[in-house]
Amino acid sequence: MKALLEKDKNLRLNISKIENKHFVLKLIIKNFNLFILIRWNAFLRLNLLTKSKSKISTTNRCLSSYNKKRFNKLTGFSRHVFLKKIRSGEINGLRKSSW
Known part of the structure; x- marks a missing residue:
């Protein structure tokens, strides 16, 4: 997992570097004052x-279990880990409801 x-x-990290290069090159292309x-x-x-x-090609993973399935973008955790954290009280303001 590590x-x-x-x-x-x-x-x-590599993607952020490539995105910066892409941004600079796009600015140069759109600048009509240059040769x-x-x-x-x-x-x-x-x-x-x-x-x-x-x-776009990167996959999001859970922060604690590194699972890429059932990933919640708002919290950064998978569904199972999120419910465990709610039950143990690690997330303030949320409580697991039972019927």
Whole structure:
């Protein structure tokens, strides 16, 4: 499980670096005050960036169990871990209701 956490951390760090490069290259391409050659080179570099390491291709995982199924985006935990934390009282203001 620790290896998954390290792998996910490195992947998100690489994605943030690639997103920054993508943002800068897009700004250069859209700036019409620059020479055409500079804008064209920025366009070529933008096409060379990897599409597989985009922000969309990452999977969200639970913070404690590293499970990617039944993940809740609002809390960052999976459904089972979230219910355990509610029952134990670790999350303030929430209580597991019983009928």
